[in-house]
Amino acid sequence: DTAANAMEKVPRVGVAVFLLRGKTVLLGLRRNSIGDSTYALPGGHLEFGESFEECGARELKEETGLDVEKIEFLTVTNKVFKESPKPAHYVTIFLRAALSDPLQDFQNLEPDKCSGLGWYDWDNLPKPLFWP
Numbered sequence: 001d002t003a004a005n006a007m008e009k010v011p012r013v014g015v016a017v018f019l020l021r022g023k024t025v026l027l028g029l030r031r032n033s034i035g036d037s038t039y040a041l042p043g044g045h046l047e048f049g050e051s052f053e054e055c056g057a058r059e060l061k062e063e064t065g066l067d068v069e070k071i072e073f074l075t076v077t078n079k080v081f082k083e084s085p086k087p088a089h090y091v092t093i094f095l096r097a098a099l100s101d102p103l104q105d106f107q108n109l110e111p112d113k114c115s116g117l118g119w120y121d122w123d124n125l126p127k128p129l130f131w132p
């Protein structure tokens, strides 16, 4: 029935972006959603009709104010999150991007969803990392 369908669990698509600056990578401490209090790449839900690259660039702009270019597909994961309030199933697309202006720095534009952004040394990443 409609109620059951409304509660139907369906896989969703997330897009995450590796943005590197030298030997550091941009990570944010997630807040108030799946993966709360874990360090994650910036990114978000693929919206209707978007390419992977359009989604990656949009989410980075929305979350960090940063403009990026040279966006490339890297890999994909497929995972059911059991620990969130209710089971969630995500296919996550991983992209790589470069800053359009190497001197531009981030702003934390969504403090309600991210406790803070930072550039972290690739060889000494913070913990815990968001699973994907």
Ligand SMILES: CC(C)CCOP(=O)(O)OP(=O)(O)O
Residues within 6 Å of the ligand: 013, 014, 015, 033, 034, 043, 044, 045, 059, 090, 092, 132
């Ligand atoms: C959970 C994750 C793999 C995909 C969704 O990412 P997100 O919670 O950052 O989504 P939004 O940035 O679109 O709110």
Ligand SMILES: [Mg+2]
Residues within 6 Å of the ligand: 043, 044, 045, 059, 062, 063
């Ligand atoms: Mg977002």
Ligand SMILES: [Mg+2]
Residues within 6 Å of the ligand: 043, 044, 045, 059
């Ligand atoms: Mg979003």
Ligand SMILES: [Mg+2]
Residues within 6 Å of the ligand: 042, 043, 044, 045, 059, 063
């Ligand atoms: Mg996000």
